[in-house]
Amino acid sequence: MESAPQKTIYFGTFVHSLEPTHLDICKNGAIGVDEAGKIVFVERDVENVEAVKKLHDWTSDAVVVIPTTGFFFPGFIDTHIHASQYPNAGIFGKSTLLDWLNDYTFPLEGSLSDLTRASHVYHRVVSRTLSHGTTTASYYATIHVPATNLLANICKARGQRAYIGRVCMDAMGPDYYRDESAAETLAKTRETIDYIRSIDPTHETVTPIITPRFAPACSTGCLADLGALHRETGYPIQTHISENVPEVNLVKELFPERKGYADVYDYAGLLTDKMILAHAVHLTDEEVALVKARDAKISHCPSSNTALTSGCCRVRKLMDAGIDVGLGTDVSGGFSASILESARQALGVSRFVAMTEGDAAKLSVEEVLYLGTRGGAKVVGLADQIGGFDVGKSWDAQMIVLNNVDETAQTHHELEAPVDYFGWETFPDLIHKWVYNGDDRNVGAVWVKGKLVHETSKSKS
Numbered sequence: 374m375e376s377a378p379q380k381t382i383y384f385g386t387f388v389h390s391l392e393p394t395h396l397d398i399c400k401n402g403a404i405g406v407d408e409a410g411k412i413v414f415v416e417r418d419v420e421n422v423e424a425v426k427k428l429h430d431w432t433s434d435a436v437v438v439i440p441t442t443g444f445f446f447p448g449f450i451d452t453h454i455h456a457s458q459y460p461n462a463g464i465f466g467k468s469t470l471l472d473w474l475n476d477y478t479f480p481l482e483g484s485l486s487d488l489t490r491a492s493h494v495y496h497r498v499v500s501r502t503l504s505h506g507t508t509t510a511s512y513y514a515t516i517h518v519p520a521t522n523l524l525a526n527i528c529k530a531r532g533q534r535a536y537i538g539r540v541c542m543d544a545m546g547p548d549y550y551r552d553e554s555a556a557e558t559l560a561k562t563r564e565t566i567d568y569i570r571s572i573d574p575t576h577e578t579v580t581p582i583i584t585p586r587f588a589p590a591c592s593t594g595c596l597a598d599l600g601a602l603h604r605e606t607g608y609p610i611q612t613h614i615s616e617n618v619p620e621v622n623l624v625k626e627l628f629p630e631r632k633g634y635a636d637v638y639d640y641a642g643l644l645t646d647k648m649i650l651a652h653a654v655h656l657t658d659e660e661v662a663l664v665k666a667r668d669a670k671i672s673h674c675p676s677s678n679t680a681l682t683s684g685c686c687r688v689r690k691l692m693d694a695g696i697d698v699g700l701g702t703d704v705s706g707g708f709s710a711s712i713l714e715s716a717r718q719a720l721g722v723s724r725f726v727a728m729t730e731g732d733a734a735k736l737s738v739e740e741v742l743y744l745g746t747r748g749g750a751k752v753v754g755l756a757d758q759i760g761g762f763d764v765g766k767s768w769d770a771q772m773i774v775l776n777n778v779d780e781t782a783q784t785h786h787e788l789e790a791p792v793d794y795f796g797w798e799t800f801p802d803l804i805h806k807w808v809y810n811g812d813d814r815n816v817g818a819v820w821v822k823g824k825l826v827h828e829t830s831k832s833k834s
């Protein structure tokens with residue numbers, strides 16, 4: 374469901390990250406969003422909407438949105454999700470990465486050559502991620518061009534900002550699910566790029582992303598071709614790196630002439646500031662320095678790393694090195710399509726790291742919310758457009774509803790959303806409760822570029 378954008382004043386409490394440790398909480402605020410979905414003013418300590426309307430001369434034509442409970446928060450940014458794997462979310466048994474790929478993942482991805490099935494899966498995953506407040510996602514599709522193009526159509530129609538990657542793999546996978554040659558990889562990737570350009574020439578909503586699956590699945594020639602394609606088109610790149618130990622060893626075996634995993638991508642011209650590297654659990658210190666030197670980005674996928682027993686990513690170390698880090702659900706290595714769940718899992722994983730390496734490793738609630746929003750915006754190259762409530766940015770936002778159980782409250786929230794608000798908590802504490810207890814029932818409405826793209830709760834207007 375998408376409604377035409379109108380000049381709108383959002384009125385209430387706004388929460389967003391200014392920097393990793395600083396969450397700004399603005400009560401009695403007002404944000405003005407124009408017809409193009411851009412934030413044109415942010416007012417604090419507002420007495421009433423009429424005063425704001427008058428101040429900005431928006432007296433006659435502005436719609437006003439006031440949540441009945443809760444607060445506005447920037448839309449989440451999922452920097453790593455396999456749309457094609459969504460039906461397997463939660464299905465992984467005791468597998469680890471390489472056997473999981475063969476036993477669970479390639480058969481499912483291969484089955485999406487059937488467009489009816491692909492349509493069903495892709496509609497569901499976009500609905501589900503929107504319902505969890507994900508306004509931007511960097512998707513992996515499959516090797517199939519028609520199904521990948523269909524995912525682009527669906528994201529565009531539903532209004533979800535998305536990077537769409539046709540998966541490239543000419544050196545791994547069953548016969549029914551691999552590219553025949555590096556030449557085929559390149560040709561099919563170009564086909565998808567051309568298609569996405571045809572439906573969204575300025576990439577307002579959907580953008581192609583060059584997607585070598587991971588080094589073991591790509592020949593040296595394939596990686597080099599994709600590096601050249603990146604230089605030619607400027608499109609971003611996404612892949613996996615150093616997720617588990619057998620995978621890292623496999624890369625050493627397959628690319629003995631290279632100094633390490635990161636160097637395989639660097640040699641191919643792929644390790645640039647437009648590269649999103651998922652996982653990065655087992656990077657060496659030299660690789661961390663190389664990633665930083667190239668200004669490549671990292672998608673931290675804690676749910677997946679725990680589910681597939683891949684390892685605990687040292688996020689603090691990556692952040693201290695100055696690398697831009699965001700959160701990924703990594704469905705279906707990750708079991709949930711929710712970035713709030715990823716944030717929660719990131720808190721947990723950092724505590725496991727802290728148990729052996731010291732308290733400095735612990736991430737705070739403020740930090741994981743930063744990773745899920747402003748940090749993610751940097752990772753996907755949209756820091757100037759999304760991730761926070763700043764004038765000039767796009768209104769990509771979610772309305773978080775809470776369950777008011779204050780004894781004096783006349784009615785409880787109709788959704789009975791989790792996160793009971795007793796009324797005596799401080800606002801920072803309330804946000805901590807949301808991060809640890811919330812889910813999609815707390816997402817009342819979601820907007821991308823000012824357009825309503827998901828709604829479960831009524832606001833006053």
Ligand SMILES: O=c1[nH]c(=O)c2nc[nH]c2[nH]1
Nearest residue numbers: 455586587613677703706
């Ligand atoms: O978590 C992951 N999911 C995948 O689909 C994949 N392919 C290569 N490496 C991978 N890791």
